[in-house]
Amino acid sequence: xxxxxxxxxxxxxxxxxxxxxxxxxxxxxxxxxxxxxxxxxxxxxxxxxxxxxxxxxxxxxxxxxxxxxxxxxxxxxxxxxxxxxxxxxxxxxxxxxxxxxxxxxxxxxxxxxxxxxxxxxxxxxxxxxxxxxxxxxxxxxxxxxxxxxxxxxxxxxxxxxxxxxxxxxxxxxxxxxxxxxxxxxxxxxxxxxxxxxxxxxxxxxxxxxxxxxxxxxxxxxxxxxxxxxxxxxxxx
Numbered sequence: 001x002x003x004x005x006x007x008x009x010x011x012x013x014x015x016x017x018x019x020x021x022x023x024x025x026x027x028x029x030x031x032x033x034x035x036x037x038x039x040x041x042x043x044x045x046x047x048x049x050x051x052x053x054x055x056x057x058x059x060x061x062x063x064x065x066x067x068x069x070x071x072x073x074x075x076x077x078x079x080x081x082x083x084x085x086x087x088x089x090x091x092x093x094x095x096x097x098x099x100x101x102x103x104x105x106x107x108x109x110x111x112x113x114x115x116x117x118x119x120x121x122x123x124x125x126x127x128x129x130x131x132x133x134x135x136x137x138x139x140x141x142x143x144x145x146x147x148x149x150x151x152x153x154x155x156x157x158x159x160x161x162x163x164x165x166x167x168x169x170x171x172x173x174x175x176x177x178x179x180x181x182x183x184x185x186x187x188x189x190x191x192x193x194x195x196x197x198x199x200x201x202x203x204x205x206x207x208x209x210x211x212x213x214x215x216x217x218x219x220x221x222x223x224x225x226x227x228x229x230x231x232x233x234x235x236x
């Protein structure tokens with residue numbers, strides 16, 4: 001169990017991603033909390049996980065979504081803080097829609113910034129998600145009345161990557177489905193040459209005990225029910 005996957009909000013796309021990782025990886029263990037009251041998950045889940053994840057010398061990689069306050073977990077559990085920490089952003093709290101700016105709780109966005117500072121790799125599910133977060137840090141930190149931290153964007157940006165959400169395709173064995181997939185691939189290739197979409201830039205994540213593979217469209221590889229677009233960029 002060299003890969004520790006933590007999901008503080010186990011529902012929707014958060015559940016889909018970690019379930020897929022758990023299915024594809026043999027050497028991992030998953031700890032979750034139900035997808036209820038996300039505000040409280042963001043506030044308190046780190047303490048819960050610090051008390052309920054057993055100590056293990058076999059962990060090498062920690063993968064978590066940005067709902068988790070990674071900074072608190074690393075402080076409460078120094079053994080987990082030493083792991084290679086990968087933080088995945090489904091959304092970010094600096095630009096998440098609210099009715100009025102006054103309704104945005106500063107603490108949620110601040111926690112995500114701190115988690116990025118602690119993480120070794122920060123992954124976003126789209127370029128918009130990444131850029132909107134990074135370019136909003138300076139303005140967001142100006143909400144602090146005085147003694148504001150500086151240069152946070154320049155510290156966090158080198159850690160960041162865009163990994164588009166993985167797509168699970170249906171059974172590809174039938175000839176009809178195969179032809180549909182070929183047509184879909186041609187559309188992606190056309191979109192890539194025209195620059196009209198970012199869908200084909202990257203695919204999904206593959207983790208192993210020794211290697212983290214970021215997935216890239218330009219290296220095409222077929223596995224049962226999944227397309228993996230492989231480009232290894234980070235050895236662990």
